[in-house]
Amino acid sequence: MNKTLYLVDGSSYLFRAFFSPGLNRLTSQDGHPTGVMYGVTNMLKRMLDEYDPEYMVVVFDAKGKTFRHDMYAEYKANRPPMPDDLRMQLQPTKDLIKAMGIPMLEIPHVEADDVIGTLVKKAESLGIETLVSTSDKDLAQLVSDHVTLVNTMSDVVLDVAGVKEKFGVEPEQIIDYLALIGDSSDNIPGVNKVGPKTAVKWLHEYGTVDNIIAHAEEFKGKVGEYLREGIEQLKLSRELVVIKKDCDVDYQPGDFALQEKDIGRLNDIGQQYDMKRFAELKAEDVKQQVSEPRIEYTCIQDMETLEQWLSAIKHAGLVAFDLETDSLNPIGARLVGMSFSHSAGAAAYVPLAHETEEPQLPLDDVLQAVIPVMQSVDVVGQHFKYDLNVLSGYGQQITSQKFDTMLESYVLNAAASRHDMDSLAALYLDKKTTKYEDICGKGAKQIPFAQVSLADATHYAAEDADITLQLHHELWSRLSTAEQKKVFTDLEMPLVQVLAGMEQTGVLLDSEELARQSEQLAIRMADLEEQAHELAGKSFNLGSPKQLQTILFEEQGLPVLKKTATGQASTSEDVLQDLSGEYELPAVILEYRSLSKLKSTYTDKLPLEVNAKTGRVHTSYHQAVAITGRLSSANPNLQNIPIRTKEGRQVRKAFVAPEGWVLMAADYSQIELRIMAHLSGDENLLAAFNNDVDVHSQTASQVFETPLEEVSSEQRRAAKAINFGLMYGMSAFGLSKQLHISRKEASKYMKQYFAQYPKVAGFIESVKQQAAEQGYLDTLFGRRLFFPEINNRNARVRSGAERAAINAPMQGSAADIIKQAMLAVHEQIAGADDIRMIMQVHDELVFEVRREQAADWSEKIKSLMEQVVQLDVPLVVDYGVGDNWDEAH
Structure with missing residues (x-):
């Protein structure tokens, strides 16, 4: 056997x-x-x-x-x-x-x-x-x-x-x-x-x-x-x-031995528990459920067939549309083909630039035929912002996109799954899709999509469109009756066009300035390395955790504060931070690491991100990553450019305006604290913002028992850490570490803080309770934020989820506000030739403005952003103008 x-x-x-x-x-x-x-x-x-x-x-x-x-x-x-x-x-x-x-x-x-x-x-x-x-x-x-x-x-x-x-x-x-x-x-x-x-x-x-x-x-x-x-x-x-x-x-x-499926029983269970993939099984589906034969999609190689498909699409009024290209970077990517689907199982692929002797239609003819039809129907996409950017390179645009399955899934439940098509198909349709690697191979043996046979390319690309349409029907049936539907229709979907425009515009970079900074960083790192070797009494690799473990904990006898999963003494940043208060070598290592990361991630790498065709850097904004609704960015990651150190702030000098233009940065001031005041209804916090009192100084006055006018800058800095720390669910232990004080003293500060703002304490407790009972919280504007680990039996995991839940209503509402501001600003500047929105970072929008119109536009943008929503406290926007981002910030 x-x-x-x-x-x-x-x-x-x-x-x-x-x-x-x-x-x-x-x-x-x-x-x-x-x-x-x-x-x-x-x-x-x-x-x-x-x-x-x-x-x-x-x-x-x-x-x-x-x-x-x-x-x-x-x-x-x-x-x-x-x-x-x-x-x-x-x-x-x-x-x-x-x-x-x-x-x-x-x-x-x-x-x-x-x-x-x-x-x-x-x-x-x-x-x-x-x-x-x-x-x-x-x-x-x-x-x-x-x-x-x-x-x-x-x-x-x-x-x-x-x-x-x-x-x-x-x-x-x-x-x-x-x-x-x-x-x-x-x-x-x-x-x-x-x-x-x-x-x-x-x-x-x-x-x-x-x-x-x-x-x-x-x-x-x-x-x-x-x-x-x-x-x-x-x-x-x-x-x-x-x-x-x-x-x-x-x-x-x-x-x-495996037995035949009991289709009737599966159907009964599926209907009883609303499990669609089982509820829709029928007896005639047995064979398909077992073997799942490959669907034969249409490969369009002549204009007559294309026109027939376009006619069917017009009649359907709804189409899933997808592009195949030669690059993951949409700016400058070359079209290899396109696919569309107007009903489940009915999908087609139009090859355009495959390296084959088989007939393919001319690209210009296809674009002239397809784009007007796409503009006349409702378009469904999966991460369609990519497709919009690709089409922009051919002078084409589609403004009729009404649905995006990635965003439907994200708004429905940001924490439920990854939001790529393959993951969503498995979760919502119980379908295993064809992967890119299945037809192109992996690693060094991977071939370009243009070299894939038309038969394999047709199945892969048409299946993408088919699955996208099926996903839309499934997700929309869930989202259309959900409370968060308005977030999708009024916020996330309109934002796709705005972000696509920003990505296409890009930002100008001064590569010579970055080269100069890299050189300075290299000199400073060499000095720190020499200093570290002197303190250690020997040469060693500063980037080697193993060598650092030996020197710090075995040779110099520093206390082991934390261990790794394998039982080794940890040399993580937080450990070195704690040690640096009493020991010089950890402080030197920390500074060296900080400068090394800055050099490798930004000053050395950013010039490599400049697009050869446009001469600009084109970041990609991601809508479906952070569970709070915040945008993230990549290639380059603009959100993580450090601003707390002098060297980090210098990087912003390299983001510059073109000749005759300036950069203008508009930044919401203390927006999350203002939202906390609005949500908690705390009278003292509301009064501080409504009377234009510096809230950090007010907190310092109470916590340190000092008259408001006598609060020192050091006390204000500590109060700022308390204001933001407690809003992020920080414990007395965390506050003691951040302020380098005893836990007893930190507990005293927290007690005095909550005595000053009693409704904030009640709000935090109600948020934790609501998250634990429901598993989710809502922002001011209906975005639903899920916390799947809020009741985890592991105390460490559960505490992390509770901390995230405490801050989520503020951070999520702030994310919604900045997105509403982007939509309002986009509408205001549409058609203007003297201003363009080029970056969004945290609570800040950055613009290129013609120098002579900068003052006028700055006031308009400030007013628009401050009035975009009405809270119980005023929204305040600070702005600056300069030849580079650092000056404008």
Whole structure:
């Protein structure tokens, strides 16, 4: 029987799905959670697609205690009860698996690991290979020449060599390794203070736990004491982690043959829980569900066929439109082809510049025929801003785009998934799409799209249009009835055209200025390197964490404040920051790192970003990244240009205006604090802004018990850190670190702050409570911000989500306001030839303005931005004008 048995750790799948940020908010219309049902069946479908197994079984943990509880009463004592949302999905998930035709096993009083271990042993005795799908490290002890583990979520495959690479020991040593380090989730004790690094070291030296125990007296120091004290505990731990291979499982692998799907049952479950991919199954779909044959799309190679398709598109009134090019950079990219779809399964590709002898239509003829039709119907795109930028290079524009599936998904739930087409197709349509690498290859062997055969190019490109249209129908059916629909229709979609125009315009860069800065940075870095070598008493590589660990913590004896995941002393920035208060070398290293990053990321790299055709830098703005709605940018990343150091601010000098023009920067002042005042309704905070009192000085006056007129600049800086820190959910510990004060003093400052602004404290607590209860918060303008980890049982993860939730209403509302300002400004300057909007960074808009009109436009833009929304406090915009961005800022 020359077959492979596929064993699925069902319990592992359940928890992976339950804690997946993209799944744990999915529910049916009546509120029944469905994320686990989706997640588990998605993972199983992926197993079926990738391995096409003949024999497969999903193994679940049974209810109740097991033999391990008899051995150790505290086994798994730390585990909280199963969450209700997971328990509610257990039986429906199992019903789905059964209806999918996949065998299941659940043996009373036996854990899934032991059932899997027993089946592995039986398969080996029959000469059958086994592949186990799990994320459980305990199962690594089963790996052999005939047993492999695979984690379908991360695509990590563990064979014998893989186990050794991942854990540092052989598979047969995994039991002893696990016994030494213990397992907090199962409450297996292990040896006190022994982590993975120590366990690997001991097993390399002694081979086994038995040998370690035999030589226990030879272990020195505190860890040796812990070992000797915990020998009996270590023996118990080893017994607990051993996976049994002799359970009473009366099955042969041949019993696990996959069965036909029960289409009727899948349909019933799908309708009951509003799971569309199952609810729409019909008996005649059985063959398609099993084999999913490749759809044959149309390749358009003559004008008559093109005209027929364009006529059908006009009749439909809605079309998904997509371009294929020769570059990821849209500015200057060359068109290779285009595709469109007007109904599900009906899609076509028009090849334009493939390197083939087959007939292709002339580009100009196609553009003249296609663009007017696109302008006459509603266009659907996926990240269509890219396509708009490509078309601009051919003097073409499309202003009829009404939908973008990337943005529909983003507005619906920014945290649910990545928003690329492949991820969305898998999540919302349960479809596996053709990847670019599938037809072009990977790495050094990848070929340009223009060299792909027309048959493969047609399927790939037309499928993109087809899937995009199907995604739109699915996403719009969800979004059109959602409260956040207005954010999509009134904000995100109109902004696409605005951002496209900004990207096409770009910004002028002074490369000579950057070269000068690079030279100065190199000189300063050399000085710092020499200074560091003198302080260390030897030469070393400042960029090597390993060498730095040795010098700081072993040779100079500095305190170890934090360790890495592998147990090494951390040399991270926050650690060096803490150490630099008392030690000179960490301060020198920090400055060197800062300058090195500035040089490599900006002064050296920015000139390479200049487009040869336009002579300008064209950043790409990303709408669908930050969950708060903020824009981000790349190539170059304008959001991260440092402004807190003198050297960082110098980089802005290289962003310059063309001759006869100036740069004008308009920046919202303290916008998030103003939104906090509006949302909290705190009288003192409202009064400060409405009476034009400096809010940082007012806070300093209260916290430091100093008359307002006597507040020092140092006290104001500290108050500024308090104002913004508490708005970002900072704890007393965090505030003490930032201000370099004791935690007791930081707690005192926080108490005095909340005494001054009592409604702010109430607002923060209500935000945390609302986020925990709902899993989301709304901005002032209806953008829904989801926090999938807000109720995570891991305290560190949960605290991070709470901090994000505290600030999110302010940051999200500020993002919405700057976007509304961009739309208003765009409308105001449309058609003007003396001003253009070129950058958006945080709360700031940057313009190129003709020098003689700068004063007039500055006042107009300031007034427009300040009036774009009405809050209980005034919005204030500061502006500046100069020959470069630094001067304007």
